[in-house]
Amino acid sequence: MDLMVEVSPRRVFANGHTYHINSISVNSDCETYMSADDLRINLWHLAITDRSFNIVDIKPANMEDLTEVITASEFHPHHCNLFVYSSSKGSLRLCDMRAAALCDKHSKLFEEPEDPSNRSFFSEIISSVSDVKFSHSGRYMLTRDYLTVKVWDLNMEARPIETYQVHDYLRSKLCSLYENDCIFDKFECAWNGSDSVIMTGAYNNFFRMFDRNTKRDVTLEASRESSKPRAVLKPRRVCVGGKRRRDDISVDSLDFTKKILHTAWHPAENIIAIAATNNLYIFQDKVNSDMH
């Protein structure tokens, strides 16, 4: 039995953007929201469709001087005047709307100095932040770049407080990934309700979870073959040479067309939504499933 869903637009907020929109975020005041494109961020009122306020504009006077674009943005979960936006150079800017009408000057700039030992022609591309999410507490931010997820403390701009490797085995394959454009893939990231676990997608329909307290991580797969209803997901492993276990996948057999770009975690329960190509998977933990 297939469920058909038909949608109809309730409101259309038109003509606000010249460039591709990459994020929208509803404010904690539940009255306003912002939308961000490559070069600008606009503030809207949910009930007013024909007017918006431009709050960030990084378009240079001369487009030839353009070297950085906005990649993601989000409102702070509690302070309705604060928002963050990320850039293609890996920086985060926290802005306060009360400071100025046009938030061109950030309140805080979060940027990690480059690691000179890992420098390559691809350093900038892999540092580009594809997603930024505030923790539910409002105290931290989670960012995703091509190879890692990072946790930042709002009180410390110099560097992230935690860095987790999502698929470091791809570091030696960057040139091929640049050639086939995979290096430009934009993965999302998510916090669990208590901010103790973070999650993000990867290739081969794998997604990863990192427990910030125990420092343990797991790789799981979202696919029809390995997911029957009520079945428990088996941890997967990518082997990079050395000892190989039976069900390990080698790096070279990863399917780069099966990418999990979109993931979401229920704000209160341990239920997650994973988008794998044209399939949506909903997983919940065993405790949950027993209760329901």
Place this chain on the structure above:
Amino acid sequence: MFARGLKRKCAEDEEAAPAYSLQRQSLLDMSLVKLQLCHMLVEPNLCRSVLIANTVRQIQEEMTQDGSWCVPVPQTAGRASRDRLVSTEILCRSAREGARPAHDPGDPASELQVVPAAQAPGAPPGGVWDGDGPRENRGSFHKSLDQIFETLESQSPGAVQELFSDVDGSYYDLDAVLTGMVGGAKSGQDGLEAFAATAAPSPSAGCKSDLGELDHVVEILVET
């Protein structure tokens, strides 16, 4: 295939230096073609274009510091440019056969036809690799890079012509690049699939003829 992220190797390693420079040149060529293809889309991905352009600039800066715009030994250069000559000629021959009789200045396929003309048998293949070349090449290279963002904004059919009229055709090792791109077309989001998709009715009348032609070129590429 490539060294780990193309890191800078020790200058004392005589064998590695030319290999690194070749890889770097290849990366440069690949990037320039990516930019060109980016630009041909109806709705170019600005983030991707900016990242690729920055990569190109980085390579350019390093090559300037090295003082090396040219690298391969004369015979390699000759062989390499002859290979390029063959591949682009084949490409253009097929495209020409299927092309419309009217010559459209904004026609991307006609841009490809310009390349073999520039490298006619009479012209010395080593011309690109001259010591004098660098400043000239750097100038035209710089200009084309800067023009890319202007033309991203304008999106006029004539812009493609304008953009690449000064760029030395030998930058494009299309053979290697296109092999890579066609191979990656299945997995690439902004790859050649996007062209096929945009061959459908497009909003701008000026772009329509370009895309129709491009679609045809793409078919040829996939077949070869």
